[in-house]
Amino acid sequence: xxxxxxxxxxxxxxxxxxxxxxxxxxxxxxxxxxxxxxxxxxxxxxxxxxxxxxxxxxxxxxxxxxxxxxxxxxxxxxxxxxxxxxxxxxxxxxxxxxxxxxxxxxxxxxxxxxxxxxxxxxxxxxxxxxxxxxxxxxxxxxxxxxxxxxxxxxxxxxxxxxxxxxxxxxxxxxxxxxxxxxxxxxxxxxxxxxxxxxxxxxxxxxxxxxxxxxxxxxxxxxxxxxxxxxxxxxxxxxxxxxxxxxxxxxxxxxxxxxxxxxxxxxxxxxxxxxxxxxxxxxxxxxxxxxxxxxxxxxxxxxxxxxxxxxxxxxxxxxxxxxxxxxxxxxxxxxxxxxxxxxxxxxxxxxxxxxxxxxxxxxxxxxxxxxxxxxxxxxxxxxxxxxxxxxxxxxxxxxxxxxxxxxxxxxxxxxxxxxxxxxxxxxxxxxxxxxxxxxxxxxxxxxxxxxxxxxxxxxxxxxxxxxxxxxxxxxxxxxxxxxxxxxxxxxxxxxxxxxxxxxxxxxxxxxxxxxxxxxxxxxxxxxxxxxxxxxxxxxxxxxxxxxxxxxxxxxxxxxxxxxxxxxxxxxxxxxxxxxxxxxxxxxxxxxxxxxxxxxxxxxxxxxxxxxxxxxxxxxxxxxxxxxxxxxxxxxxxxxxxxxxxxxxxxxxxxxxxxxx
Amino acid sequence: xxxxxxxxxxxxxxxxxxxxxxxxxxxxxxxxxxxxxxxxxxxxxxxxxxxxxxxxxxxxxxxxxxxxxxxxxxxxxxxxxxxxxxxxxxxxxxxxxxxxxxxxxxxxxxxxxxxxxxxxxxxxxxxxxxxxxxxxxxxxxxxxxxxxxxxxxxxxxxxxxxxxxxxxxxxxxxxxxxxxxxxxxxxxxxxxxxxxxxxxxxxxxxxxxxxxxxxxxxxxxxxxxxxxxxxxxxxxxxxxxxxxxxxxxxxxxxxxxxxxxxxxxxxxxxxxxxxxxxxxx
Numbered sequence: 001x002x003x004x005x006x007x008x009x010x011x012x013x014x015x016x017x018x019x020x021x022x023x024x025x026x027x028x029x030x031x032x033x034x035x036x037x038x039x040x041x042x043x044x045x046x047x048x049x050x051x052x053x054x055x056x057x058x059x060x061x062x063x064x065x066x067x068x069x070x071x072x073x074x075x076x077x078x079x080x081x082x083x084x085x086x087x088x089x090x091x092x093x094x095x096x097x098x099x100x101x102x103x104x105x106x107x108x109x110x111x112x113x114x115x116x117x118x119x120x121x122x123x124x125x126x127x128x129x130x131x132x133x134x135x136x137x138x139x140x141x142x143x144x145x146x147x148x149x150x151x152x153x154x155x156x157x158x159x160x161x162x163x164x165x166x167x168x169x170x171x172x173x174x175x176x177x178x179x180x181x182x183x184x185x186x187x188x189x190x191x192x193x194x195x196x197x198x199x200x201x202x203x204x205x206x207x208x209x210x211x212x213x214x215x216x217x218x219x220x221x222x223x224x225x226x227x228x229x230x231x232x233x234x235x236x237x238x239x240x241x242x243x244x245x246x247x248x249x250x251x252x253x254x255x256x257x258x259x260x261x262x263x264x265x266x267x268x269x270x271x272x273x274x275x276x277x278x279x280x281x282x283x284x285x286x287x288x289x290x291x292x293x294x295x296x297x298x299x300x301x302x303x304x305x306x307x308x309x310x311x312x313x314x315x316x317x318x319x320x321x322x323x324x325x326x327x328x329x330x331x332x333x334x335x336x337x338x339x340x341x342x343x344x345x346x347x348x349x350x351x352x353x354x355x356x357x358x359x360x361x362x363x364x365x366x367x368x369x370x371x372x373x374x375x376x377x378x379x380x381x382x383x384x385x386x387x388x389x390x391x392x393x394x395x396x397x398x399x400x401x402x403x404x405x406x407x408x409x410x411x412x413x414x415x416x417x418x419x420x421x422x423x424x425x426x427x428x429x430x431x432x433x434x435x436x437x438x439x440x441x442x443x444x445x446x447x448x449x450x451x452x453x454x455x456x457x458x459x460x461x462x463x464x465x466x467x468x469x470x471x472x473x474x475x476x477x478x479x480x481x482x483x484x485x486x487x488x489x490x491x492x493x494x495x496x497x498x499x500x501x502x503x504x505x506x507x508x509x510x511x512x513x514x515x516x517x518x519x520x521x522x523x524x525x526x527x528x529x530x531x532x533x534x535x536x537x538x539x540x541x542x543x544x545x546x547x548x549x550x551x552x553x554x555x556x557x558x559x560x561x562x563x564x565x566x567x568x569x570x571x572x573x574x575x576x577x578x579x580x581x582x583x584x585x586x587x588x589x590x591x592x593x594x595x596x597x598x599x600x601x602x603x604x605x606x607x608x609x610x611x612x613x614x615x616x617x618x619x620x621x622x623x624x625x626x627x628x629x630x631x632x633x634x635x636x637x638x639x640x641x642x643x644x645x646x647x648x649x650x651x652x653x654x655x656x657x658x659x
Numbered sequence: 660x661x662x663x664x665x666x667x668x669x670x671x672x673x674x675x676x677x678x679x680x681x682x683x684x685x686x687x688x689x690x691x692x693x694x695x696x697x698x699x700x701x702x703x704x705x706x707x708x709x710x711x712x713x714x715x716x717x718x719x720x721x722x723x724x725x726x727x728x729x730x731x732x733x734x735x736x737x738x739x740x741x742x743x744x745x746x747x748x749x750x751x752x753x754x755x756x757x758x759x760x761x762x763x764x765x766x767x768x769x770x771x772x773x774x775x776x777x778x779x780x781x782x783x784x785x786x787x788x789x790x791x792x793x794x795x796x797x798x799x800x801x802x803x804x805x806x807x808x809x810x811x812x813x814x815x816x817x818x819x820x821x822x823x824x825x826x827x828x829x830x831x832x833x834x835x836x837x838x839x840x841x842x843x844x845x846x847x848x849x850x851x852x853x854x855x856x857x858x859x860x861x862x863x864x865x866x867x868x869x870x871x872x873x874x875x876x877x878x879x880x881x882x883x884x885x886x887x888x889x890x891x892x893x894x895x896x897x898x899x900x901x902x903x904x905x906x907x908x909x910x911x912x913x914x915x916x917x918x919x920x921x922x923x924x925x926x927x928x929x930x931x932x933x934x935x936x937x938x939x940x
Binding site: 343344346347463464465466467468 | 818819820821838839840841868871
């Protein structure tokens with residue numbers, strides 16, 4: 001006969017304020033196999049745990065049920081207590097009487113108590129069939145993958161490398177640097193973005209622990225924490241990286257000039273063979289097949305002719321490499337909202353209505369206009385510029401309910417830069433609220449208004465009218481209650497941040513979650529902000545939510561600390577609650593093989609009895625996550641999930657049936 | 660021949676007589692039979708819906724019921740009438756109580772089975788438009804106003820801030836639409852009678868922008884817009900005049916009809932000189 005102890009937690013008043021703990025204790029006492037039933041104010045506290053340990057020892061218990069909060073919260077805590085008392089840690093069941101009872105049924109205390117009793121009964125019934133399970137251990141691949149080579153990925157890679165681990169940094173574009181490399185100055189200190197970023201880019205290239213894969217994408221992810229197997233697609237560059245000396249002659253001579261430069265936010269053209277910007281790392285160009293004349297017509301080959309290093313290779317093909325990693329940092333960044341969905345601002349068709357990033361490229365001395373702001377329609381320097389904030393942010397009608405966090409600040413910065421470049425210019429900013437919550441941010445916005453004379457108008461713009469040589473901006477100033485009309489030379493839209501278009505696809509490869517806005521979901525919004533629900537996969541930067549550079553860098557360094565803690569372990573504990581196949585019952589139907597979302601089932605020929613070889617399913621113990629899909633789908637009942645066996649579940653159902 | 664229940668509305672026999680004339684004329688050519696609704700009643704206009712929700716639905720419902728009984732789609736050339744018919748239909752479908760009330764008042768139930776179209780939509784969907792004359796060299800500003808484009812449920816175009824359907828019609832007649840940004844601005848509407856200065860300002864801005872965009876003509880699809888834009892040009896103190904035509908008149912010109920057949924002499928700003936100079940009369 002089992003010797004079960006039941007321990008009911010008050011959780012202060014969290015549980016005891018709704019559930020009658022005494023009644024639960026009393027009811028548990030009478031259940032078959034229960035030797036002792038008691039309660040305590042905080043079972044997870046030190047004295048609470050000691051109570052469990054001492055009772056196990058004194059009463060010679062062999063199984064334990066704790067009625068408390070969700071197992072997500074404290075299952076591991078109580079498993080450790082049970083283990084310390086000398087039992088197998090899996091001889092424990094939790095009855096969740098907080099999240100599932102007291103927190104949701106506070107309006108009916110009697111019913112809540114009944115439900116708590118029922119849940120404890122279920123747990124007692126289940127624990128009777130618990131079997132000791134043994135933890136397993138797997139080796140750790142002491143190497144990390146960082147996806148995305150913006151400031152987040154760069155910082156994460158450098159910090160992981162500094163901890164002494166190997167890193168592979170994968171970047172989709174031909175160069176690392178990301179969005180930060182497109183910016184001119186950075187708020188609120190106004191230091192030049194390139195000046196603080198380029199040294200880090202170079203450091204990445206020179207670091208012996210970091211392998212750089214640019215113009216490459218993650219294609220497949222298999223495995224699990226400590227042992228990921230990742231297929232990476234290296235897109236054909238058509239330039240031999242070993243031979244290229246980065247002289248740039250090919251770009252200079254390339255006759256294709258019509259493709260818009262993504263790096264310059266489409267305000268200038270680029271060649272078909274190009275590096276995105278002069279400080280690119282690596283400084284090796286790529287041929288964009290879609291705009292290359294040779295690939296379109298079979299004629300040209302100018303780059304091949306002028307290349308002094310014979311580095312051009314039109315025969316290159318995409319290549320898939322397979323690499324193993326212990327940890328993955330996702331730092332894929334953001335895209336900017338496409339303002340062509342704003343009809344009132346001209347559906348993206350008015351030339352002199354530009355985005356913040358386009359202004360950023362113009363005002364940058366390394367940009368296509370050499371630091372001069374020229375309006376696209378006629379190249380004139382604008383005098384009156386209207387900035388509109390919250391374009392694609394805080395706008396439910398456009399499906400973007402969230403705040404993009406950086407637009408208030410980058411607008412203020414751009415208004416300041418404009419005044420510095422053109423003292424005669426005048427900027428007007430239409431805003432909803434000014435959100436300047438970072439260090440030195442509020443002071444910066446104040447300075448922009450008082451010292452630089454930027455006029456802030458609280459209200460929305462209803463319409464931009466295209467006139468012959470100017471734009472007429474109509475809006476409202478809600479503070480004075482007046483309608484406002486501004487004759488402007490140019491309008492700059494502070495477009496919001498949204499996840500990369502490919503973000504959802506990558507989430508599916510990694511099995512990580514994303515929220516209703518497409519941003520990756522962290523494991524816990526407060527206490528685990530860089531982890532994901534997939535162990536060994538971490539988040540840094542704007543792929544998780546919009547954030548500024550300081551926050552991005554801080555988060556990236558945090559992922560590096562997490563990766564270090566993981567990779568420094570000797571070996572990795574694997575949960576033993578995984579599926580198990582009974583080959584005697586398996587018919588080899590492959591139902592489980594197709595159902596498994598983690599590819600953890602393999603089919604193998606096995607000698608069942610002497611001379612009887614059959615093809616049966618086998619669980620890859622290190623890959624199985626214990627989700628139970630295979631067990632539920634198995635026609636022959638040949639698969640059981642350890643810790644959640646059919647027998648255990650039937651015991652629970654039995655309790656419900658006989659009452 | 661495509662048959663449609665025709666709801667002319669009050670303006671088409673008074674201030675916008677020429678809209679009615681040109682509509683009837685071109686529809687014959689386009690293979691559209693306008694079946695006049697017997698004993699049609701007022702759509703309720705602005706007056707009904709600011710006084711009583713029931714009246715605002717019941718007045719159009721009377722006309723909708725007749726069309727539904729004949730199993731004909733209903734059509735109106737007047738934007739205001741179209742808007743009222745369409746909104747009454749939408750409101751009755753959305754609000755069961757209102758529908759029950761209307762049923763009680765009318766003595767029969769409107770089931771909502773018919774299409775409600777603006778004349779423009781009928782022409783675009785079912786008309787066989789074969790222009791006899793290309794209106795080459797004619798620069799036209801298409802003015803949509805508010806009732807054809809707002810609220811969004813009524814607007815036949817996805818681009819509610821910059822609709823294209825009249826511009827596309829202009830192109831199909833061989834003329835060129837101008838790009839301008841006042842096509843859905845308010846003309847001042849019924850303030851014409853009470854606060855005329857508002858109409859002078861709002862309609863004036865529309866006219867000025869059309870002129871700035873180099874338009875020869877403005878085309879409209881609403882009698883009230885027409886009277887504000889055409890009849891009040893004299894009072895606005897503008898240094899130019901710009902003829903305002905109904906889109907049906909523009910189609911009429913392309914079909915080879917004459918100036919007076921299309922009722923164009925009824926406009927305050929005459930288009931004759933310009934049309935002559937372009938060789939279109």
